[in-house]
Amino acid sequence: MRHHGGMSQHSAGWAAPAAEILRVPSAGLAGVDPDSTPGYEGSKADGALSLESGLLALGDLQERLFARSAVGEARSSVLLVLQAMDSAGKGGIVRHVVGGVDPQGVELAAFKAPTEEERRHDFLWRIEKRLPRQGMIGVFDRSQYEDVLIGRVRELAPAEEIERRYGAIVDFEKRVADAGTRIVKVMLHISRDEQKKRLMERLERPEKHWKFNPGDIDERLLWDDYMAAYDTVFERTSTDVAPWYVIPADHKWYARLAVQELLLAALEDIDPQWPIAGFDVEAEKKRLAAS
Secondary structure (H helix, E strand, O other): OOOOOOOOOOOOOEOOOHHHHOEOOOOHHHHOOOOOOOOEOOOHHHHHHHHHHHHHHHHHHHHHHHHHHHOOOOOOEEEEEEEEOOOOOHHHHHHHOHHHOOHHHEEEEEOOOOOHHHHOOOOOHHHHOOOOOOOOEEEEEOOOOHHHHHHHHOOOOOHHHHHHHHHHHHHHHHHHHHOOEEEEEEEEEOOHHHHHHHHHHHHHOHHHHHHOOOHHHHHHOOHHHHHHHHHHHHHHHOOOOOOEEEEEOOOHHHHHHHHHHHHHHHHHHHOOOOOOOOOOHHHHHHHHHHO
């Protein structure tokens, strides 16, 4: 059951808190089956109902968080970092999970290849500019981790620079967390076969051609290199203040539900309460009635 007055609990259908079940295992990606639905004991239909009820809870918590910051009572925010191979479902998470709350309380940043201006700065420069303001839920569709994933696989930077970036990211995230932002880092783990199926669907359906990028096939040919790069990311940057969660993503309904559960847990841990009115409510009622 959900509550908003203390430590978070897992929702109905979950055998244990998702944050415990989905934290990256010591074996890395080898320890996660992309086709599995760990920790959730319900069916796909149950998952749809859980997602719907979770959206109500998420919307309530988001509004409380926003309201607290609006009156200057709190300096908290949440940052959801989404990383994945192409077609793993990042867009669906944005639409079906985060998209269910008041858009005024959400800040989305989709990081593409850096611009010329961005290349003239340290790789974290453009990231810092898009951190969520207090009271907001921020979403990074790709993130600073592109600079140690594609940067490593495609050798876009010298090896010693890639090595430096791991430590820079850890220091950066600690500073962000210390400033009041809860960081939820998610890797949507899709299987190579499922990705092939989804990419083929984009090619076979004219209304999805716009989603297809021929470069996706080029990246797919480097699949094993990317999996190794992700494992290094987990080993070097999964910390107590900003742990990594690996979510099996072959089943879209499960991935969305799992991300929602992680966001709910982060917000429940903040436990935002409605701000107390800074005026005499009864007196204002009388003034309004008489106006």
